Amino acid sequence: MAVLSKLVKWARIKSPWIIHYNSGGCNACDIEVVAALTPRFDVERFGILLKGSPRHADVLVVTGPVTRQTKNRLIRIYNQMADPKFVLAVGTCTITGGVFRGAYGVLGGVDEAIPVDVFVPGCPPKPEAIIQGVVKLLEKLQKT
Amino acid sequence: METIELLILLLKFIVFPGAIFCIAYGFFLEWFDRKLYAKFQNRIGPLLTGPKGLLQPFADFVKLLAKEDITPVGADKLGFTLTPLLTVAVSLFTLLFIPIHSLTGVLSLPGDVLLVLFISTVFGLLIMFAGYFSGNRFSMVGTERTGLQFVGYEIPFALSVISVAAAARSLEITNIVNYQVNILGLPLIVFTPIAFAIYLISALAKLEKIPFDIPEAETEIVGGWQVEYSGKKLAFFRLATDLKMVFVSGLAAALFLGGPYGPSIPGLEPIFYTIWFIIKTLIVMFILSNLRSLFARYRIDQVVHGFWKYMVPLAVLQILIVEGLIFMGVI
Numbered sequence: 266m267a268v269l270s271k272l273v274k275w276a277r278i279k280s281p282w283i284i285h286y287n288s289g290g291c292n293a294c295d296i297e298v299v300a301a302l303t304p305r306f307d308v309e310r311f312g313i314l315l316k317g318s319p320r321h322a323d324v325l326v327v328t329g330p331v332t333r334q335t336k337n338r339l340i341r342i343y344n345q346m347a348d349p350k351f352v353l354a355v356g357t358c359t360i361t362g363g364v365f366r367g368a369y370g371v372l373g374g375v376d377e378a379i380p381v382d383v384f385v386p387g388c389p390p391k392p393e394a395i396i397q398g399v400v401k402l403l404e405k406l407q408k409t
Numbered sequence: 410m411e412t413i414e415l416l417i418l419l420l421k422f423i424v425f426p427g428a429i430f431c432i433a434y435g436f437f438l439e440w441f442d443r444k445l446y447a448k449f450q451n452r453i454g455p456l457l458t459g460p461k462g463l464l465q466p467f468a469d470f471v472k473l474l475a476k477e478d479i480t481p482v483g484a485d486k487l488g489f490t491l492t493p494l495l496t497v498a499v500s501l502f503t504l505l506f507i508p509i510h511s512l513t514g515v516l517s518l519p520g521d522v523l524l525v526l527f528i529s530t531v532f533g534l535l536i537m538f539a540g541y542f543s544g545n546r547f548s549m550v551g552t553e554r555t556g557l558q559f560v561g562y563e564i565p566f567a568l569s570v571i572s573v574a575a576a577a578r579s580l581e582i583t584n585i586v587n588y589q590v591n592i593l594g595l596p597l598i599v600f601t602p603i604a605f606a607i608y609l610i611s612a613l614a615k616l617e618k619i620p621f622d623i624p625e626a627e628t629e630i631v632g633g634w635q636v637e638y639s640g641k642k643l644a645f646f647r648l649a650t651d652l653k654m655v656f657v658s659g660l661a662a663a664l665f666l667g668g669p670y671g672p673s674i675p676g677l678e679p680i681f682y683t684i685w686f687i688i689k690t691l692i693v694m695f696i697l698s699n700l701r702s703l704f705a706r707y708r709i710d711q712v713v714h715g716f717w718k719y720m721v722p723l724a725v726l727q728i729l730i731v732e733g734l735i736f737m738g739v740i
Contacts, residue, residue: 276468277475279472303452307453307454309453311456316627317631347639347640
């Protein structure tokens with residue numbers, strides 16, 4: 266059994282599929298996330314694929330602060346994902362709400378709605394920083 | 410004596426050239442396809458999983474097997490569970506008819522071209538069921554699109570295969586391969602280039618690769634028919650897609666490129682034939698990956714129109730050319 270669980274852990278680290286959701290940001294972080302997928306950075310090297318359906322994905326990449334309108338949708342997408350699932354929050358807004366903090370329609374950071382594994386600060390963070398965030402997430406997975 | 414023969418047959422079914430070899434080769438083809446696709450887009454593709462990313466499809470498969478398996482409330486439970494299993498089983502069954510290590514497949518019977526064509530239409534039907542049983546609006550759209558695309562590509566696919574069968578005057582894959590090797594001495598692609606092109610294009614539609622990935626169009630309908638599948642079921646669907654790739658390229662090699670025949674040392678034919686099979690299927694996959702990265706997705710009406718307006722008449726023209734060549738005594 267030990268061998269099998271090792272194999273599964275190896276497979277999980279080698280193929281994290283992501284789904285990208287914008288919970289109300291300004292699109293800058295989205296452009297950086299897309300830049301990480303395109304030829305210059307090409308995260309498919311690590312086995313990362315962008316998937317359309319939450320059922321297929323392992324990592325939920327959230328950008329932007331959580332607005333009151335998208336909160337329920339964010340929770341629903343998180344619940345639709347199959348275990349084991351992880352959340353990567355990209356951008357300063359996902360930590361505190363950023364410049365939108367205190368606005369009437371904004372709830373705050375992503376951890377107000379769903380549990381977050383790794384935060385990537387920056388406004389917007391560079392693709393290198395996003396990849397670093399994914400590496401941190403995989404390191405966390407390695408330890409468990 | 411009989412038990413030993415039975416054991417050898419069982420080994421043929423399960424290990425080589427049956428299930429295990431085909432699954433391993435399917436993973437290899439997926440890696441080859443992804444790597445080439447990345448190269449054409451100026452990317453690197455899978456790199457860090459095993460040597461040059463060779464184990465990436467295997468890692469994806471194991472990860473999906475270990476994930477949670479969700480059955481939605483609105484889904485038909487029996488159908489939702491059965492379709493992935495049936496898809497893998499059907500794909501493995503068709504592979505038994507493909508000649509890999511010798512000039513005959515593991516199974517061979519008179520008229521197996523028709524049987525293989527029939528079973529390959531079941532692929533499309535199973536995809537429709539898969540979308541229908543998951544009870545999701547996106548999968549329903551995917552199912553409709555699969556059905557419509559199915560109407561388009563199935564006839565040209567069959568006609569292109571039939572033109573080869575007409576040239577060899579046989580409906581048995583073994584006889585067609587034998588005809589190319591022993592009687593003609595040339596691969597049939599020399600006389601049926603149009604049929605080969607039509608075969609490849611409709612094979613792309615059958616595999617739902619990019620110019621024809623309308624049923625799963627991720628940017629439009631999230632994932633099409635497979636939107637609700639997660640965990641083991643998705644793993645089985647991905648495995649079935651890999652097996653279909655082996656089937657399509659293997660059938661192309663058998664019918665158009667002279668099967669697994671090639672120069673070899675007498676006595677070591679199975680090894681050399683397997684190597685020639687791999688080379689020929691890789692050539693076919695190379696062409697398919699090229700097409701996949703060259704084109705953008707078509708609209709569903711463009712696909713059906715294109716197949717019926719251009720592909721079917723061309724396929725009929727190819728059959729007429731073949732008949733003419735036979736009439737003149739060229740082949």
